[in-house]
Amino acid sequence: MTDVTSQPPRPVDPPAAPARRSLLIEDPRTRRRNAAERRFRAYGVVAIALAMGALVFLLFTIFRDGTSAFFQTYARIPIAIEAQVVDPAGNRDPAEMQKVLTMGYGKLLDNSLAAYVEANGIEIEGLDDRDLSSFFSAQARADLRNAVLANPELVGTVIEAPVMTSSRIDGMFKGRVSRESAAIDAKTSVAQYDLAMAMQERGDLQTRFNWDFVTSTDSSDNRPEAAGLGVAILGSFYMMLIVLVLSLPIGVAASIYLEEFAPKNRLTDLIEVNISNLAAVPSIVFGILGLAVFINFAGLPRSAPIVGGLVLTLMTLPTIIISTRAALKAVPPSIRDAALGVGASRMQTMFHHVLPLAMPGILTGTIIGLAQALGETAPLLLIGMVAFVTTYPSAPPEGFLDPASALPVQVFNWTQRADPAFFERASGAIIVLLVFLLAMNLLAITLRRKFERRW
């Protein structure tokens, strides 16, 4: 340094000349560096745009295909409850009347529709018995039968109630079935299409919001229009309850011990490595484990939310332990030192000071773990949750052992069915699942905001 100042100033070398130029003018090197930064930012923007584009496309297709599942077409025509069909013995004895199966009630609906067509002077070429009998949902017969059995007084009267139409009729008002496609569709016909349009013109066919999609049970392949998510939502809810009740205390206790009390030795290192590893194990492996341990060994029933809950608990535990440990680590050591300094025991320090401060992090981790478990399908395939269940599980705790389905497997289930109406239902189920996930993530954010403390 001193050498430089003591020597007389040398003539400046030509390469150094630009350095003396104004700071406001970029030299080539700066320009290159700035360009590199601009390019990098552009890459970032492109990456985000791609990700957002994919998300928007996904949401768009799901909502485009799925919103129609929340609507359903009903007909309102007079239905004559003919005594000779529903009560052949003629004594209004419900036990006798029960012998008429659901299929028998189809006749009532067919006759009533035929009478309606005649009474309203609707004339359609080629309208045959098959068009009439496939107009209403098979579920309508079951509903009618239940109503008549519950109230035998109805026999011989004419009732007017909304009657659920079949999936093809429903599809005509949702753009799924057109006059052209009806012509080549074995399950409907042009005549049936014209009849539906004529009825709609008269205001006797209405498409309205369909709560049953959320509340009612799954239904067979013959009546896609009646399928609902009730059992799946209850099953998912029960499983989340089990996961929460089991994984939160176990996970938090494990991480507190590992983080605060456990000696640092080879054994705890091994445990740590294993926990991190478990978090990355494919979920199907937990399903195989659940099948072997909970069903085959412990003798728990198949298709029960308790088995699903236990399997998902195992899957969620590593996530909760890792996030809880991170939250505990983030509490400043000064808090611990101060508590210990005024004479608190290590456990008091932990439970009175460190744990409350770590709570927002723990809660967030738990809810994210739960959200992940809610969307999990693979492990549930092996323990019989992909089942056709048409009875609601009873209230907990007995309900934990009743057969149930789950939201993601219901989606999986419906996409495999032949009738195209189930595709719409599957997209509708995805919307419901997304709403649940969004609600859980919002809860996580709110809790974190509420309890968060900054130093």
Next chain:
Amino acid sequence: MNTMKFSASVLAMLAVSATAAAARDQIQVAGSSTVLPYATIVAEAFAENMDFTAPVVEGGGTGAGLKQFCAGLGENTIDVANASRPIKEAELAECRANGVNNIMEVQFGYDGIVFASSINGPDFALTPQDVYKALAAEVVVDGKLVANPAATWADVNPALPAQEITAYVPGTKHGTREVFEEKVMAAGCETSGALEAMTVLSDADKAEEACVKLRTDGRSVDIDGDYTETLARIDSNPNGLGVFGLSFYENNTDKLKVATIDGVAPSVETVASGEYPVSRPLFFYVKKDHFGEIPGLKEFAEFFVADAIAGPGGPLSEYGLVPDPELARVQQAVAAETVVAAN
């Protein structure tokens, strides 16, 4: 302390699960995905019309269902296994080894297997021979076994459209695959004379095996998923020809065009009369030993094959089942609780 409460509830949960093995009051069914829709229709109608809890029905495939079925007796095992093929000797032996001795075999109807292509494509009039020549891994040319050279359907039979060969065939875990191999590939192999030619080249067993071997050069694609996947493949590849169940086709006639086999178009009528050659019986298997334990099991089996359900005009034929012409005999066998004979 919260932890105390939590551990108390954990203990409560474990106590509940310990009593889990007690009393199951719903029938459990699993097995073939072809039979699954029929079983769900029956389960739904059964719960509606009878005073029993709704049965729980799972899919999973014929093989997996029978394996579960044969795992043993008791409430932790399923009561009914659906199958799209008869139970095999080896499976029966496993059943017996696990104490499942009294098995009732119930054949409740038939299902046709159809070849269908995109609704916008050309018509196909196939014969088993055409399908064999198009899809076999190796064919006999001039007395020598060579890798299948056919690239378009017209190469196989000039009467067929000059369309690239791409076929979507159910994977080996499906019961449908076996029927396809037996009724189409093996039959085509025999009628085309390839079986004879190959028997000359090697021995008879090997020739039969070679007959049902599908080409692996990408022109025949195994579909391990369900028919919906096959449909999606045909949607994206208009040249594709897929193998479906008749009932699946009947539900999607606005998207698919069906091929005739030997000049016969598949329908409930032609399958029932035997004119359409590619069909197979559908079964379910019931554990007779569970009759006393699981409420409604016998009633379920009887309900399944009742005229109002599995007969013509019933909800199963509405969905696409070909009713068994000898349903009355099946009903008698179920009522008499006839079991599969031990041999």
